[in-house]
Amino acid sequence: MESNSLFNKLSSRLEELSNLPKLDEEVSISKLVEEKGFSRREFMTWAGAMTSMLMLPASFTPLVAKAAELADRLPLVWLHMAECTGCSESLLRTATPSIDSLIFDYISLEYHETLMAAAGWQAEENLEHAIEKYKGRYILMVEGGIPHGQSDYFLTIGAHGKTGEQSAKDASQNAAAIFAIGTCSSFGGVQAAAPNPTNATALSNVTNRPVINVPGCPPSESNIVGTLFHFILYGTLPALDVYNRPKWAYGLRIHDACERRGRFDAGEFVEEFGDEGAKNGFCLYKVGCKGPYTFNNCSKQKFNQGTSWPIQAGHGCMGCSEPDFWDKMGIVHEPLGDRLYHTTFGGLGADATADKIGVGILTVTAIGIAAHAAISLVKKPKE
Amino acid sequence: MIKLIEKIEGEAKLNFNFKDDKIDFVDVEFMSTRNIENILRDKRAFDALVINPRVCGICGHAHLIATVEALESCYNNLQLSNKAKAIRELTLNFELIQNHFKWFYLTMLPFFGHKQQILKATYPTQLMGKAIAALGGQYPHTSYAVVGGVVCEITQMDIIKIESYITQTLKFVEDNLVKVDSKTLLACKDADALLDFSGDLPEILIEIKKRDMLNHAKSYDRFIAFGENSFFKKGKSLKARVSHSISLKDVKESEVPSSFAKNVSYKDKYYEVGPLARAMVNKTTLVVDAHKKYGDSLFSRILARVFEILELLNHSKKLIDKIDLDEPSYIEPEFDISKLTSSGYSAVEAARGTLIHKVELEEGIIKNYEIITPTQWNLSGGTREKPGVSQKAMVGLSDIKTAELVFKSFDVCSVCTTH
Ligand code: SF4
Ligand code: SF4
Numbered sequence: 031m032e033s034n035s036l037f038n039k040l041s042s043r044l045e046e047l048s049n050l051p052k053l054d055e056e057v058s059i060s061k062l063v064e065e066k067g068f069s070r071r072e073f074m075t076w077a078g079a080m081t082s083m084l085m086l087p088a089s090f091t092p093l094v095a096k097a098a099e100l101a102d103r104l105p106l107v108w109l110h111m112a113e114c115t116g117c118s119e120s121l122l123r124t125a126t127p128s129i130d131s132l133i134f135d136y137i138s139l140e141y142h143e144t145l146m147a148a149a150g151w152q153a154e155e156n157l158e159h160a161i162e163k164y165k166g167r168y169i170l171m172v173e174g175g176i177p178h179g180q181s182d183y184f185l186t187i188g189a190h191g192k193t194g195e196q197s198a199k200d201a202s203q204n205a206a207a208i209f210a211i212g213t214c215s216s217f218g219g220v221q222a223a224a225p226n227p228t229n230a231t232a233l234s235n236v237t238n239r240p241v242i243n244v245p246g247c248p249p250s251e252s253n254i255v256g257t258l259f260h261f262i263l264y265g266t267l268p269a270l271d272v273y274n275r276p277k278w279a280y281g282l283r284i285h286d287a288c289e290r291r292g293r294f295d296a297g298e299f300v301e302e303f304g305d306e307g308a309k310n311g312f313c314l315y316k317v318g319c320k321g322p323y324t325f326n327n328c329s330k331q332k333f334n335q336g337t338s339w340p341i342q343a344g345h346g347c348m349g350c351s352e353p354d355f356w357d358k359m360g361i362v363h364e365p366l367g368d369r370l371y372h373t374t375f376g377g378l379g380a381d382a383t384a385d386k387i388g389v390g391i392l393t394v395t396a397i398g399i400a401a402h403a404a405i406s407l408v409k410k411p412k413e
Numbered sequence: 414m415i416k417l418i419e420k421i422e423g424e425a426k427l428n429f430n431f432k433d434d435k436i437d438f439v440d441v442e443f444m445s446t447r448n449i450e451n452i453l454r455d456k457r458a459f460d461a462l463v464i465n466p467r468v469c470g471i472c473g474h475a476h477l478i479a480t481v482e483a484l485e486s487c488y489n490n491l492q493l494s495n496k497a498k499a500i501r502e503l504t505l506n507f508e509l510i511q512n513h514f515k516w517f518y519l520t521m522l523p524f525f526g527h528k529q530q531i532l533k534a535t536y537p538t539q540l541m542g543k544a545i546a547a548l549g550g551q552y553p554h555t556s557y558a559v560v561g562g563v564v565c566e567i568t569q570m571d572i573i574k575i576e577s578y579i580t581q582t583l584k585f586v587e588d589n590l591v592k593v594d595s596k597t598l599l600a601c602k603d604a605d606a607l608l609d610f611s612g613d614l615p616e617i618l619i620e621i622k623k624r625d626m627l628n629h630a631k632s633y634d635r636f637i638a639f640g641e642n643s644f645f646k647k648g649k650s651l652k653a654r655v656s657h658s659i660s661l662k663d664v665k666e667s668e669v670p671s672s673f674a675k676n677v678s679y680k681d682k683y684y685e686v687g688p689l690a691r692a693m694v695n696k697t698t699l700v701v702d703a704h705k706k707y708g709d710s711l712f713s714r715i716l717a718r719v720f721e722i723l724e725l726l727n728h729s730k731k732l733i734d735k736i737d738l739d740e741p742s743y744i745e746p747e748f749d750i751s752k753l754t755s756s757g758y759s760a761v762e763a764a765r766g767t768l769i770h771k772v773e774l775e776e777g778i779i780k781n782y783e784i785i786t787p788t789q790w791n792l793s794g795g796t797r798e799k800p801g802v803s804q805k806a807m808v809g810l811s812d813i814k815t816a817e818l819v820f821k822s823f824d825v826c827s828v829c830t831t832h
Contacts, residue, residue, distance in 0.1 A: 066532075112447050114470035220452070220467040227448035247467060247554055303559060304743030309566045333551035337543045343550030344564035345557050348463055362459045363559065
């Protein structure tokens with residue numbers, strides 16, 4: 031029943047979208063997909079994967095396929111603020127010359143500083159043009175923290191010499207939806223680490239429009255692409271947790287869906303990199319895994335087209351999708367243990383779910399993680 | 414007179430000054446910084462392993478390797494297994510390779526009137542990204558290299574996977590970049606012979622010749638490379654005369670009043686870094702031949718970068734063959750870094766050239782951290798009397814479009830330059 035009404039809702043959203051003019055009359059995504067040698071079957075397989083990632087029932091696959099075909103109705107503007115370009119890099123890695131990358135290539139980012147060929151006058155003109163022409167219709171994705179307040183000319187680019195902060199504000203004004211891509215634009219990011227010399231801050235702090243955070247350093251390509259598709263499909267903003275992260279991607283802790291969780295429960299820990307436990311895939315808590323305090327879907331989506339993820343490679347999660355993880359989740363190769371209460375969510379991270387946190391329930395089990403591992407927590411003394 | 418302000422990736426401006434219709438000076442200005450060196454101060458040594466890959470998302474892996482090696486050099490006799498060394502070298506190679514592809518297809522091709530080919534850039538890039546992820550867990554921004562080795566416990570299966578990524582990438586090179594089998598190309602000693610092949614690289618080289626650009630983008634003809642490993646040699650090359658005894662002590666950074674990027678010089682002179690510099694120091698026959706015929710020009714620079722893709726793929730295969738899976742991935746350092754008061758440095762070859770990290774530790778706390786990036790070498794904002802490497806290469810050109818091409822042939826990147 032529930033899924034029936036959702037199905038209808040999404041269908042009518044797509045119907046509406048299909049009435050909008052295409053960005054380019056000459057090409058269509060379905061034609062392009064075909065031209066590039068993908069069969070209809072491959073396209074549907076891709077749509078199926080996207081459907082399950084968005085936590086929709088498999089019967090919604092045709093809708094997702096249609097959404098992909100309609101992706102050319104919504105222009106995308108991508109802004110760079112203070113960042114390392116890692117998120118764009120992550121995006122460039124969307125699947126083997128695949129349907130994701132085709133679509134991203136084709137909807138062709140009305141404005142993307144790294145990808146677009148234009149520069150200087152022309153680039154700035156493109157941006158202003160896109161914002162004007164697609165008023166109220168474009169999706170804004172911002173990568174990078176907003177350096178804010180330190181100096182007037184910070185991040186000043188383009189011929190008119192606008193500051194980064196001003197560009198972000200201006201572009202936010204008439205966007206249909208605003209997504210902060212990556213931990214930098216979501217929470218300030220690495221440049222905001224103490225002592226935050228450039229006074230960098232989250233996008234949500236410089237605009238009064240609602241901002242959906244898609245953190246991660248970088249977020250996986252699937253979370254970036256999924257965010258776009260979610261918006262195409264629903265036309266509304268997704269359900270969010272207390273940090274404004276979409277629940278479909280950030281609803282679970284790394285620890286909850288970790289492939290080493292069985293080892294944790296069995297009390298089997300890597301005590302030192304390279305030991306027998308490491309060779310056998312034991313839990314990485316004692317060598318610093320912050321998975322119990324971090325909300326993300328890495329274990330399911332993985333990175334680089336599902337190739338691997340940090341814990342699979344033998345390195346603990348470092349909490350990159352949590353605010354201020356640089357300052358709050360150290361020491362990198364040691365467990366948080368008894369420092370639990372100075373960490374994310376005021377220490378609640380360990381056992382709260384994204385839902386409970388806003389309410390501020392302190393569960394006794396929060397201490398459980400540390401206690402569990404504490405049985406042999408004391409690291410062997412070194413000479 | 415300032416003719417135009419042009420922007421590049423990241424945040425930089427070029428102010429072109431003309432005299433008699435020719436560029437006589439170009440001011441390079443970086444408008445922004447994130448101040449990472451400042452952020453590192455007073456943090457714990459290992460925090461650098463988390464923070465530094467984020468200095469740059471484009472060559473973040475080089476920053477990870479530079480960080481881990483700088484920290485390791487603070488120890489007196491830290492042990493590393495050959496396996497760990499080889500694995501680190503492989504991931505670094507893969508990062509270089511994918512960078513070169515993107516530079517060629519996304520940045521260079523459009524200058525020659527070709528459409529920007531995003532899919533051609535992303536396909537091999539993704540393969541190399543996967544190869545890094547297979548070892549490091551993810552790319553960009555892995556932290557799999559730790560003081561004492563690497564954390565991955567790879568198996569024969571992983572090796573097979575990585576070999577297959579290499580094979581597929583090689584195939585892409587043979588089908589697109591230069592349409593000839595890679596052995597023939599690797600053995601090629603004559604730069605002009607490339608013009609007889611077909612493929613995206615020969616097309617561009619032919620275009621350079623046709624457009625009378627063979628003499629374009631010449632600079633000081635001075636090259637330097639500090640990163641050393643089983644493939645790259647350390648050294649400098651002055652007009653093709655190579656010497657391997659160079660010291661980091663002679664590298665100097667100096668502030669520029671109008672910019673957030675510092676200048677870098679070696680014995681007070683500007684040197685070019687990057688694939689062309691590495692090939693000159695390594696005496697790569699094909700590239701040395703191009704240099705003999707066309708100097709330190711656009712032609713040689715593009716050829717060197719693309720040819721390095723092939724060499725690194727080939728070398729990576731050999732590296733894999735040498736890996737002994739029974740060796741340890743990690744050897745615990747003799748004492749904890751929190752007891753260490755010492756200083757260290759490292760130099761690695763990143764996609765765009767030599768990357769240097771220097772660190773000072775006091776009981777495991779970072780007291781000072783300095784990063785010198787490749788782009789700083791090539792983009793040093795010198796004066797009219799003593800221009801930087803890329804500045805000099807632009808002098809004498811008469812149009813901005815060509816100047817921009819020349820500038821970008823150095824693969825400038827401002828992301829980590831202003832760290
Ligand atoms: S502590 Fe880390 S490695 Fe262990 S089960 Fe939890 S998330 Fe996985
Ligand atoms: S595992 Fe943790 S640190 Fe790694 S990418 Fe996922 S959230 Fe970030």
